[in-house]
Structures are given as structure tokens and as C-alpha cells.
Amino acid sequence: MNNTKSNIKIYIDGPTQDEMIELYDKDIAGFTFNPTLFKSLGVKDYLDYSKEVQKISNDLPISLEVIGDNYEEMVSQGRILSSLGDNVYVKIPITYTSGESTLDAIITLSEEGINLNITAILSMQQIEKILPSIKNTHSIISVFAGRIYDIGFDAKILMKDMASYVHANSQCSILWASPRMHFDALSAQEAGCDIITMTYSMYKKMSLFEKSPKQYSLETVKMFFDDAKASGFKL
Numbered sequence: 232m233n234n235t236k237s238n239i240k241i242y243i244d245g246p247t248q249d250e251m252i253e254l255y256d257k258d259i260a261g262f263t264f265n266p267t268l269f270k271s272l273g274v275k276d277y278l279d280y281s282k283e284v285q286k287i288s289n290d291l292p293i294s295l296e297v298i299g300d301n302y303e304e305m306v307s308q309g310r311i312l313s314s315l316g317d318n319v320y321v322k323i324p325i326t327y328t329s330g331e332s333t334l335d336a337i338i339t340l341s342e343e344g345i346n347l348n349i350t351a352i353l354s355m356q357q358i359e360k361i362l363p364s365i366k367n368t369h370s371i372i373s374v375f376a377g378r379i380y381d382i383g384f385d386a387k388i389l390m391k392d393m394a395s396y397v398h399a400n401s402q403c404s405i406l407w408a409s410p411r412m413h414f415d416a417l418s419a420q421e422a423g424c425d426i427i428t429m430t431y432s433m434y435k436k437m438s439l440f441e442k443s444p445k446q447y448s449l450e451t452v453k454m455f456f457d458d459a460k461a462s463g464f465k466l
Contacts, residue, residue: 239420242292242406242428247272250431251287261292263373263408263428265322265350278311285315294348294371296322300329305336313345320348320371325357338364346370350408353379355393366401371426376419377409387418394423413437 240260243250245268264284266277274280281295295315297308309321321340323333341347341364348371349361358372374393379386390407397405406426407419413436419427439447 239407239416239424240426241416241434242294242426243434244268244408244428244430245272246431248284248287251284251289254431255289259291259434260426261294261428262288263294263322263348265296266298281312282315285319288316288318290316290318292318292320292346294320294322294350294373296324296350300327302333302336302339305333306339309336309340309345309347310343313340320346322348322350322373324351325349325361326351332360334361334364337361341365341368341370348373348406351375353382355389355396358393358396362397362401362403365403368402370403371406372397372403373406373408373428375409376407376415377411380411387422390419390422390424394425398423413439 241258242261242263243254243259244263245265246254246262251262262284269277269280272280277298285293285295293316295312297305297312299305299308305323309323312321313319323337323340326332337347337349347365347368349365350373352358352372352374358374362372372393374390376386376390379389390405394405397403404425405423406428407415407422407424408428410416410419410427410429410433413429413433416427416429416437
């Protein structure tokens, strides 16, 4: 038996409504969505669907993202999304598409007492820029660890530094976003992160932590044999 166990808070990223309901009695601590995930789910009306998933979120924290690209749009949309429920965290990208910081919108919404999830962060410099303005809030800092790996950096080392900095200088939580495999839950925990968000399918694979190498090896051998037999292969 593998003694590997994750104690980090697990959010599910972009689940279907059926998946959300299925997870009611599981050890799930929240949900996250973004426009790209809504697109993949076939969403037609952004606000209506946001209302639907908030209603079935079982009062767990749920992050819903603004879709505007300037201060006025982000603030207006943030207020609308926040009004859907006390468990809503409004996701604000770390920059506008121009590359300019969204700090102005972050400050306004934060001062209004709106729960925030600052997203698409990939560097310590980005955190250092926004943290002083939200240090006394319970905002979520979402760092895209998987994308840090994508561009050739060791995300676990960087995430450890970021988590230490956030915890030492604020009341905010740090979230390991964009994981590449279910084992990242353990990496996120070891790095000191508070939360990891992962897809439903990735979450389901965490049950593999209960298997021994011997057991999983045997299952793999049997899979090869069964597939060869089912395909009618001959040599």
C-alpha cells in the first residue's frame, strides 16, 4: 500500500454540472472556472451559466472570471459575479491583454470587500506588485505552475518561494493552478501551497495513490495482454 497522501485543499477546475453534483460527498473544497473552460463546456450565456454553477456549488468557494479587458469592464463584471453569492471569488487576470497591470481593478474590488482570485500569475514579480494592496484580505493567488514548467522552469522550487512570500506577508492563500498530473497535488503540498485546482479526470486518478508498484505493474501487464487478445493480434 502506498502511504502517499495529499492533505492540500483540492478544487475542481471546470467540472460539468453533473460532476459537481457527484462530488458533493467527496473531499472537494471548491471549484474554479474561466472563459476557456466555459467555452469547452459549450456555454452560450456566460452570466446564466455562472448563476447555474453557483447554485449547485454546495456553498463551496467557486471562482468565476471576468471577461472584460479594461478597468471599467472588470470592475462592473466583478460586482455582478460577486453578487451571485457569498461563496463567489471573482477571478481577475494579473494583466490586461495590453500587458498592463490590473492592479487598479484589483484595488477597487478589494476595497469593496469582494472576494478575489488573482489569476494567470507566473512570476514572483507579479505577486510582489499586487500583494501589498490585498495583504489584509483572504484573496487567492493563483500561480500557473504547469505553465511555468512548460517554459522550462522548475515550478516546484518557484512555488515554494512564492508560497513562503505570500504567507509571510499577507493573509492570502496561494493556489497551484494548471497542474500537469495528479501527482502535482503532492508537489503543491510540499511547496507549501494552500490549494490546488485540477480537472475532474485528474482528481479521479488520485485513487491510484492507493496502489502498490507491484499491483499497478501487474495491471499494466494484463492490459497489454488483454488488448492484444481483443485485437486478434498474431505473430
